[in-house]
Amino acid sequence: MPALAPWPYPRWVAHRGAGKLAPENTLAAFRLGASHGYRMFECDAKLSADGVPFLMHDAALERTTSGQGIGGEQPWHALSQLDAGSWHSRACAGEPLPTLENIARFCLANGHLLNIEIKPAPGAERETGEVVAREAARLWQDAAVPPLLTSFQVASLQGAQATQPQLPRGLLLDKLWDGWLDAARQLGCVAIVCNHVLWTAEVVAQVHGAGMRALSYTVNDEAAAQRLIDLGTDGIITDRVDLFSPAG
Template sequence: MILIGHRGLAGLAPENTPASFRTAAAHGLSMVEFDVRLSRDGVPLVFHDDTLERTTTGAGPVADHHWAAIAGLDAGSWFAPAFAAEKVPSLEQVLRLCLELGLAVNMEIKPDPGRETATAEAALALALGLWPDGAPPPVVSSFHSACLEAARRAAPHWPRGLLAERLPADWLGQARRLDASALHLDHRFLEAGQVANARAAGLAVRTYTVNDPVRAALLREWGVAAIFSDYPHSS
């Protein structure tokens, strides 16, 4: 079972910042997950929330701010004073850093309403231009089918993960329609039989966000392919 660092390694460094990805690599992780959304001027950036307040010195919706303004915010002090120099990174910066660190990538497309296709297309265009042919391609995941459809059109050879809190009733139909190779599900609502059914259908199951080693061990027994975690000891 693979341990995927959640938003870099969000338990030990401010999420989705360069420090978080460097921390993940320093703790021996081989893969990280992060969130991609667009600034007002259409720049793909790595940030989870739809507003700036929780993790930066800014305020208001991300989509209302130009990239130049977002790039100047402090994105680390909320976590600890030692991280005051951390900034919100662009997708380009994160992809280049992950390649430098040898980290595999799960890129979650996290659009604002009405920007599902635009966000996916912008993220995939940039990633396709940067990612070396010989490197394992990023996994592209999203809660939004329009994002996965756009990703399939842009990069049909890159793996896609159907992201949901609970296993949808029509999960197999959705996975087939989107040509997804995996289901990404909240571990709190996951059952052993669901994992077995997904695997029988040829789909990997990755589950989030697992910070309890006992729970992680059980998920491994069920055949879960990977867990997303904030802490390296949760595997």
């Protein structure tokens, strides 16, 4: 049974910067999450049409920006002009989409850690994994703790693994599909990141027995969080930066 390697990341991770309290995946959200004491953040990264990694969850622009269409089909110059804050609140009007480099500079300057979910546009799974990993390695080359790269897309993690094998990887799961643990082993993952309801004592033991850490998304109530702590899981991604103390 592989021993669990030291884990450099804190238990509590702020989802998309500050959950729902600020426009997700923006610097405004990161700043708000940090003001609540969080020192690790999760974000989503995809590629513009000209290959710039930027932060956004959805494939389509409409929900969280003033744009229309598929984000990955537009060049960065066009994406950089969009308003990614007005949809959330008037106070955040004019907030731009950040590049991965913008977020890296903020995190590095403030000693924050990052979980980058590789969130490719359809058809760009492997390429997105390759580019995000390459950029992450460049941006964090002098950092003591690298970002954790995660994805639901095996092809994206394969791209990251082939390009920058030294960066830590985690497999995201919304269900325990056949062969998930073997796939994580083949990908050299250091973590499994599950929908929190999937964790049981048996599954935690499987993951820890494989030498990997057990993380959960997206945990927004105290009973669910306590269950995961009692199970011995290693990380909790939450929207409720106002509810959970990251020191807890």
